[in-house]
Amino acid sequence: MRKYILTLTAAILVAGASYAQNPVNRTADVFTGGVRTSNVTLTPTSTMLNVAMDIDYSAAEVGKKESLDIVPVLTDGTNVKELPAIGLYGGRRYWNFLRNGGKTGRDFKLYKTGKAPQTEHYTANVPYESWMDNCQLLLRQTSRGCCNSTINQGVSTLASLTKKEEFKFNPQLVYVQPVAEAVKLRAEQGEAHLEYAVGKGTVDPNFKDNAAEIKKITDIVNLLAANKDEYKVKGISLTGFASPDGRYSTNERLAMDRTGSLKAVVKNALKDVNIPISTSYEAEDWDGVIKFLENSSLDKKDDLLAIARGNLTPDQKEQKIKASYPQVYRTLLDECFPALRRSSYEVNYEVASYADVNQIKNKISSNPKDLSLNEFFLAANSVEKGSPEFNSIMEKALAQYPDNEIAILNAANAAMNAGNLSRAGELLSKIKAGGTSQQAPYVTYAKAVYEALSGNYAKATSLFTTIKDKIPEAAAAIAQLAKAK
Secondary structure: OOOEEEOOOOOOEEEOOOOOEEEEOOOOOOOOOOOOEEEEEEEEEEOOOEEEEEEOOOOOOOOOOOOOEEEEEEEOOOOOEEEEEEEEOHHHHHHHHHOOOOOOOOOOEEEEOOOOOOOEEEEEEEEEHHHHHHHEEEEEEEEEEEHHHHHEEOOOOOOOOEOOOOOEEEEEEEHHHHHHHOEEEEEEEEEEHHHHOOOOOOOOOOOOHHHHHHHHHHHHHHHHHHHHEEEEEEEEEEEOOOOOOHHHHHHHHHHHHHEEEEEHHHHHHHOOOOOOOEEEOOOHHHHHHHHHOOOOOOOOHHHHHHHHHHOOOHHHHHHHHHHOOHHHHHHEEEEEEHOOOOEEEEEEEOOOOOOOHHHHHHHHHHHHOOOHHHHHHHHHHOOOOOOOHHHHHHHHHHHHHOHHHHHHHHHHHHHOOOHHHHHHHHHHOOOOOOOOOOOOOHHHHHHHHHHHHHHHHHHHHHHHOOOOOOOOHHHHHHHHHOOOO
């Protein structure tokens, strides 16, 4: 079987961004003032960035007239965001700072040496900005002496934050090309409800609405026969039905005579009298009675159905219903039996094959029944892959061939390409046990793509693995999914 492979751009994004946090070891020669940090974390949300760490002041070295300013800083090398600072002040400098107003112009936590905690858990929340996707957390420490002069200063890197690229699964959707029909046979079916004089087996075209009912059949045949370039009528099948009222033998004769008479009338009305017409008949349509009862709300409905479905002869069934349920029998006479006196017809014909894409597209709009599944595929293959028109053609092909596995599979692929996973899942669920032996690998591949697009990477990988030796695209899909781990 030939197949056509399309590389499409359907993708699914992992919900929410992910980040890598990389702790950085400070170099030994960076000035730290004796302050140590641990458990450093940078936690981004959609709107905020949380900075947290444990700070140990126990080894800090600050003289009585000195101070140590500790400032966490976020930066990407261009943008800089200072976080709330901490000051360790020696006793004399601490009191001088307070006497002079104790203001720094920024968020500041002040500790007097000897009164500072040994350790504390530091947190800060800042509005998230895009540059923070890739940033570093620095700790700037400045030792100051008299007149606020700088004695020493050092900047150490505590951690970095790197936004991971969001994983995108870009599947290669595999569409299967159907095998072309060697002979395109089609059939038009319907029913003609003819009226007969009481007890008569002859069809009178001029009686009541018989002319219009006969025309249902002949119009179809004559229209097909008039377009010989596209259609070839193979034959007509007529089946006559009689209702169960009356004796079975009488009804059998009437059904046979009426069908034979209808054949003669139809043949006389055809422009091509050489079209073969076959006939059959059913003396009493008890299946029609059962269907009527099933859809009714009649009293004793279950009892009536038991009689209709039972093993009695047709005459015995009628007599039992008539004797046991006379009122219901009258309802059947008025509402059920008349509709059962009918003739069904089937016009069988052959349709030409179409190779011209424009002609196929016209048929899709005007008479899609004339097209084979392969012709739908040819039309889809002539437009942009994955376009709305492409997807529409695949859906219309499915409408004509609702039980065909290839039609279901291709429509499911089109739905996934359009991002309609619910539709794809609904379609794929209709193919039982992976499909027929011939289509099974392609069905499995499509189901694996569906699982991957749904975020079920482990299940998708397992399915791809089972058919990687049969469908080359499966190996590429497995390699893609490995990056999502």
